[in-house]
Amino acid sequence: MLKQVQHDETNKMDKLLFTPGPLTTSKTVKEAMLHDYGSRDTKFVNIVKEVRENLLQLGGVSKEKGYETVIIQGSGTFGIEATISSSVPRNGHLLIVINGAYGHRMANICSVHGIKYTSLVFAENEIPTIEKTEAALKSDNSITHLAIVHSETTTGIFNPIKEFGALAGNYNKTYIVDAMSSFGAVPVYIAEFNIDFLVSSSNKCIEGVPGFSFIIAKREKLLQCKGQARSLVLDIFAQWEALENDGQFRFTPPTQSLAAFHQALKELETEGGVEARANRYKENYQTLISGMRKLGFKEYLEPEKQGYIITSFLYPSADFNFKEFYNSLNDKGFVIYPGKLTQADCFRIGNIGRLYKKDVEGLLEAIESVLK
Numbered sequence: 001m002l003k004q005v006q007h008d009e010t011n012k013m014d015k016l017l018f019t020p021g022p023l024t025t026s027k028t029v030k031e032a033m034l035h036d037y038g039s040r041d042t043k044f045v046n047i048v049k050e051v052r053e054n055l056l057q058l059g060g061v062s063k064e065k066g067y068e069t070v071i072i073q074g075s076g077t078f079g080i081e082a083t084i085s086s087s088v089p090r091n092g093h094l095l096i097v098i099n100g101a102y103g104h105r106m107a108n109i110c111s112v113h114g115i116k117y118t119s120l121v122f123a124e125n126e127i128p129t130i131e132k133t134e135a136a137l138k139s140d141n142s143i144t145h146l147a148i149v150h151s152e153t154t155t156g157i158f159n160p161i162k163e164f165g166a167l168a169g170n171y172n173k174t175y176i177v178d179a180m181s182s183f184g185a186v187p188v189y190i191a192e193f194n195i196d197f198l199v200s201s202s203n204k205c206i207e208g209v210p211g212f213s214f215i216i217a218k219r220e221k222l223l224q225c226k227g228q229a230r231s232l233v234l235d236i237f238a239q240w241e242a243l244e245n246d247g248q249f250r251f252t253p254p255t256q257s258l259a260a261f262h263q264a265l266k267e268l269e270t271e272g273g274v275e276a277r278a279n280r281y282k283e284n285y286q287t288l289i290s291g292m293r294k295l296g297f298k299e300y301l302e303p304e305k306q307g308y309i310i311t312s313f314l315y316p317s318a319d320f321n322f323k324e325f326y327n328s329l330n331d332k333g334f335v336i337y338p339g340k341l342t343q344a345d346c347f348r349i350g351n352i353g354r355l356y357k358k359d360v361e362g363l364l365e366a367i368e369s370v371l372k
């Protein structure tokens with residue numbers, strides 16, 4: 001059974017965030033930020049060291065196995081941009097498997113940097129297929145890299161990153177995974193999945209606050225990034241080298257955000273690790289969809305494609321006023337999220353962050369009363 005944790009005072013004061021991030025965090029995570037650390041302070045340097053080691057463990061890898069962690073200031077997109085613009089060489093070519101807005105964002109990054117790319121676009125309610133991706137790899141042998149999003153936050157669909165990793169391995173392509181809204185709550189075995197670069201951020205399933213993204217990279221691939229970056233601040237090799245040399249960031253680190261994340265990682269472990277967190281989010285998800293169905297809402301995705309991170313719901317009628325719905329829920333202390341789909345009118349409700357079944361039940365009651 002899941003431990004039901006009483007919400008603390010700050011969480012009673014703040015609205016609950018049923019969004020893809022920033023998320024509701026625990027009081028103790030927020031309290032970890034009540035310190036001023038100098039960036040060279042031994043305490044802070046140790047926090048960074050432990051965070052980097054801990055992230056490798058979460059991905060089932062280690063330095064001994066040949067993996068490294070790089071932390072990049074900024075939100076998740078900074079980490080994606082840093083990875084793509086540092087890892088794809090001048091004569092490289094990235095194949096991007098797309099079934100949502102975050103896949104398109106990777107294409108956008110390539111076009112800004114003048115990186116050669118091919119978009120392989122699937123419908124937003126469709127799981128990309130190995131067959132079509134394999135055909136794309138076969139049809140152009142200039143392709144060097146393959147990228148995909150794990151949990152496409154646009155809809156909440158889960159993509160089979162293990163199978164795509166095997167494909168990348170068979171064709172000897174460098175494999176990049178955007179695991180932003182899954183890492184920490186969906187088991188990912190970086191070595192077994194053949195992932196060369198996994199990117200996630202501080203304010204998603206690990207339940208820290210915004211401030212940085214992190215990259216878990218196969219060392220051999222990371223070393224190949226040397227001298228390849230198209231940006232000074234987003235150079236993942238240079239950033240890694242500095243962290244390795246003296247534990248220092250090249251530019252001002254987000255000290256409070258790292259302290260909060262350090263605490264969030266401890267709380268993930270206390271909860272029982274990735275599996276326990278997955279179970280809490282799954283319980284939130286089940287509570288949400290059964291309650292929403294009772295209220296007459298329908299999910300956008302077929303249930304077997306739907307992950308347990310975030311769910312897109314169709315507008316219940318053509319004259320549904322989302323703005324009013326959103327504002328009324330907001331007044332009751334519940335923050336939901338607009339849709340991002342190109343094909344259908346939807347809104348989204350996230351299950352992640354320091355939220356429990358009873359919080360979802362609270363949200364459902366609020367929705368019921370708003371509908372009336």
Ligand SMILES: *Cc1c(COP(=O)(O)O)cnc(C)c1O
Pocket residue numbers: 020021075076077078102149151152153178180181201
């Ligand atoms: C949150 C998220 C990102 C990063 O978005 P930011 O706004 O930069 O934090 C990237 N990919 C996915 C799938 C995400 O859910």
